[in-house]
């Protein structure tokens with residue numbers, strides 16, 4: 263029995279620059295989480311995803327991929343992929359599901375491409391599926407897939423997990439009727455439909471009840487002999503990997519370098535993919551307000567802002583980048599001087615050791631999404647602090663805020679109060695930092711990504727039994 267895990271993005275990508283080929287890890291919570299799981303799990307895992315490289319590049323480089331899982335890339339036609347990924351997935355679903363209805367750019371051609379891409383991937387799964395396999399479908403790119411796989415294999419064990427929020431009925435209903443039905447019926451093809459929080463699970467069940475007219479019984483939908491269980495499964499991280507990295511030689515050297523550069527200052531840190539959901543401008547406004555209101559911190563604090571490039575072909579992302587860069591320039595121009603740059607900004611990814619060095623030098627992690635399914639950065643920051651120092655400021659709009667109860671929570675739209683919370687965090691005593699870190703670490707150690715994945719998969723099997731038991735022998 264194998265696990266067929268399906269996501270749009272494969273965990274690794276092959277990039278060729280100046281004739282040099284490198285294999286890089288994909289950005290984002292999904293790839294990070296499932297890759298961590300695959301590294302340590304004993305399971306026989308096959309990863310199906312859409313290739314962002316050419317077929318001949320794959321043939322030349324496939325042996326350099328890790329051996330901990332098999333990879334089955336799907337090669338999509340460029341135009342189809344553009345309509346499927348750039349438009350319907352990222353300019354309709356991503357925007358709507360994160361409560362940005364005014365950013366939605368719906369068109370029928372893009373929806374048809376989404377339907378076609380789901381069908382192509384279903385076909386791929388059909389080629390490799392063997393009875394007994396679990397099909398584990400991830401995220402908003404494949405909302406129609408569970409139903410399609412079930413049409414091929416009525417007995418299949420299928421789990422679907424959504425890595426982003428599921429919106430409430432008033433937002434979801436904005437989609438055209440055919441898209442609404444396709445999505446809800448698609449997800450109901452699974453035995454288990456998982457969300458990061460109960461709020462999201464409730465939104466989904468409400469949409470099914472109101473739009474499909476299907477009643478639920480204790481988060482269970484039944485259609486003839488097929489049942490779909492709905493539940494909350496907050497995703498997590500490889501706690502030990504982050505915790506144990508603190509003393510690695512390279513991490514120590516990089517941390518010493520950072521502390522040396524900013525020895526007379528406190529560091530505020532954040533790292534995100536460039537995305538309008540991450541509230542990057544909100545946090546810049548809050549930092550600016552904090553400096554205005556608490557001028558005693560001028561020249562005594564620095565904000566290290568790391569932005570990882572993402573979805574650069576999509577208009578809204580480019581626009582956001584421009585505003586961020588204008589704000590960074592404006593704040594540095596107005597507040598800084600020849601001795602001090604308040605915001606140190608980089609638009610590049612950082613490798614793992616540098617990330618840990620940054621997490622563990624930061625007095626404050628300022629994480630302010632305006633809407634986020636989970637936010638693994640918040641969990642990573644806490645897990646890395648073997649020294650039990652540092653303060654997490656976290657938006658209450660992130661799923662992670664439900665679990666990380668000792669974070670200082672903010673409403674990212676409340677600039678004034680966020681500024682005050684930055685001051686509070688910078689002044690927090692070491693005893694209080696330690697108390698909060700310890701409690702959050704204890705929670706995360708217990709609820710790591712392995713627990714999450716094994717729990718989700720065993721619940722998929724348990725939910726599947728309800729179908730099998732319902733079929734007369």
Ligand code: G6P
Nearest residue numbers: 271289290291292401425426573
């Ligand atoms: C989020 C989504 C993932 C996605 C990632 C990176 O974490 O939930 O599905 O892969 O962002 O975005 P990208 O568009 O580059 O795959």
